[in-house]
Amino acid sequence: MTEENRVANAIRRTGQRIEGLSDDRRKQMEDMAMKVTLHELVVFQDVKSMGQAMGRITVDEATTVYEILGGEAPSVEHWLSRSLAERIVATTLMGELMCSMRADEIPKPKRRRR
Numbered sequence: 001m002t003e004e005n006r007v008a009n010a011i012r013r014t015g016q017r018i019e020g021l022s023d024d025r026r027k028q029m030e031d032m033a034m035k036v037t038l039h040e041l042v043v044f045q046d047v048k049s050m051g052q053a054m055g056r057i058t059v060d061e062a063t064t065v066y067e068i069l070g071g072e073a074p075s076v077e078h079w080l081s082r083s084l085a086e087r088i089v090a091t092t093l094m095g096e097l098m099c100s101m102r103a104d105e106i107p108k109p110k111r112r113r114r
Contacts, residue, residue, distance in 0.1 A: 001038065001059065003014070003058050004059055005060045005061055005064060005078060006057075006058075006061055007057070007061040007064045007089060007090075007093065008052070008060075008061075008064055010089045010092075010093075010101075011064075011083075011085045011086050011089045012085075014038070014085040014088050014089055015085035016098060018084055018085055020034065021031070026084070028060050029084060029088070030084060034088065034091065035076075035079075035080070036076065036079060036091075037076065038074065038075065039077055041069050041070060041074040041075075042053065044065075044069050044074075044090070044094045045066070045069055045074060047094050048062055048065045048069065048093075048094070048099075050064060050101065051093075051097040054101075056097060056100060057097070065090055066097070068082050068086045068087070068089075068090045069090065070099060079107045088113070
């Protein structure tokens with residue numbers, strides 16, 4: 001029996017809701033906090049991996065998010081090329097995963113050596 005991919009289902013549902021919005025409202029959503037930095041995408045990859053390792057999301061769900069975030073080569077350009085529904089769901093999931101982790105479990109940003 002294959003488990004249901006909650007991330008893919010959420011993307012489908014969110015996409016349907018977005019289709020029902022006015023052009024102005026859709027543009028507002030595009031302009032909101034859906035733009036992230038490369039650093040945030042890398043942290044999101046770590047959070048996604050920890051969520052999967054802790055059993056909070058399935059391997060299939062983690063793979064879906066991995067692809068949305070850009071796989072092995074995340075980039076802001078790739079992120080912005082994804083659908084609004086994918087970005088909303090991925091961002092929401094990252095927030096939920098971080099909220100479900102203890103403070104010491106959340107990946108810390110790695111400082112660059114100068």
